[in-house]
Amino acid sequence: MIDAISFKNGTFRYLDQRYLPLKEIYVETQNYLEAIEAIKTLAVRGAPLIGASAGYTVMLGINAYKGDKAGFPAYFANLVAEVNASRPTAVNLFFATRKMQDVYDANFENDSLEALFAKMTDMAYKIHNDEIDNCDKIARHGVELLKQDFADVLKTRKLNVLTHCNTGTLACCGIGTALGVIRLAYQEGLIERVITSESRPLLQGLRLTAWELEHDGIPFASISDSSSAILMQRGMIDFAVTGADRITANGDTANKIGTYAHAISAKYHGLPFYIAAPVSTIDITMSEGSQIPIEERDADELRKIFGTQVATPTTPVVNFAFDVTPGTLIRGIITEKEAVVGNYNEGLARVVNG
Ligand SMILES: CSC[C@@H](O)[C@@H](O)C(=O)COP(=O)(O)O
Incomplete structure (x- = not known):
């Protein structure tokens, strides 16, 4: 399996996803500002990976600290604030920095900085390893x-x-x-073909999902984002499953821009639409999707296609990176604890608190 990120001997190593599938470029850094830049530019991306990367980014920042214990609280608060400012929508980022903060809160008073940093390193690894385990369980429930x-x-x-x-x-x-649900479903003989929509403007579906499916030998076809309705109309799709960046208490789900349109089409054609996501993506502090901060990215992501200018530099642009699919359009939210169907307010609170 590809190592999208790893952390060894104080070095954060990541596969720079901006160049895939044409080039596999691994980058190593010990500089937390470079790691933050990797999150901002989508060199590392995807909600659970952003969370795991955020944990390691905090560790890079901590390892760079040269002061005494008295100066650490202010340094740490600033570090967490900088990491939190990297991307706004995927709640996994804030889940991860919260976990690091919890270790700090519980141990700062009694531990030496060395002992504290060792515990925080353990937590960063745990965040990453938990997400690996979660995927297997989500796939089974799905x-x-x-x-x-x-x-x-x-x-x-x-x-x-x-x-x-x-x-x-x-x-x-x-x-x-x-994709874990799809992989396991394919292994168990349930899947004929995967349709992967391109995911304009940064083409995560066309570049990355297609690359992973090709690697696994799973039959697939890529489509433009606007094609899902005609494929559904022609009986070429039986169901849809996507991930999530943040799920609110009532099941409203923020995910990559275009998800909402697919869900509306699925509803119109009577097809089930599922969300698969770890509990770290559920934010029950928010009651509904209108509260989710939606990232708006640079206009040039639309005006240019991978560096090539395709619109005038002055073309006005609205570039939301995510949209919110209402829980009412979602047949089930598949987590590592259970697949929640029916009343999301009840079911999501159960998986978060249970
Ligand atoms: C399991 S990843 C779920 C989501 O994070 C994914 O669908 C998505 O929207 C990723 O957006 P990105 O902007 O590439 O980080």
Whole structure:
């Protein structure tokens, strides 16, 4: 399996996803500002991977600290604030820095800085390793739900699935969330073909999901984002499953821009639309999706295609990186603890608090 990120001997190593699939470039850094830049520029991306990278970025910042114990609280507060400012939507980033903060809060008073840093390093590794384990459990719960929902269809044929953006190893550390469900479902003989939508403007579906599926030998076809409706109309898609960047208490789900349109199309065509995500992506402090901060990215991401100018430099642009799919359009939210269907307010609180 590809190592999208790793942390060894104080060095953060990542596969720079901006160049995939044409070039596999690994970058090593001990500088936390460079790691923050990697998150901002989507060199590392995908909600769980952003969370794991945030934990390691905090460690890089801590390892660079040269002062005494008295000066550390202010330094640490500033470091966490800088990491938190890197990307606003994926709550996994804040989940990870919160976990690091919790270790600090519990141990700062009694520990030497050395002992404290060792505990924080353990936490950074734990955040990463937990997300790897979560993917396997999400896949298992997802496949069980599919077997239930498609019991009749599966007696006669396999299923065609739509997914959006990239939710695989590159986004999650392990086998992936939505892509993990698809991988396991394929292994178990449930899947005919995967349809992966390109995910304009940065093409995570076309570049990254296609690359992972090709690597695994899973049959797939890439489509433009606007094609999902006609494929559904023609019976070429049976269900959709995507990941999430933040899920609110009522099941409203922020994910890569374009997800909402796919979900509306799925509803219109009577097809189930699933979300697969770890509990670290659920934010029950927010009651509904309108509260989620939606990242707006640079206009040039649209005006240029990978560096090539395709619109005038003055073309006005609205470039939301994410949209929010209402929970009412979602058949089930598949987590590592269980696949929540029905009342999200109840079910999501159960998986977060249980
Ligand atoms: C399992 S990853 C889930 C989401 O983070 C993914 O679908 C997505 O929207 C990624 O957006 P990105 O902007 O590439 O970080």
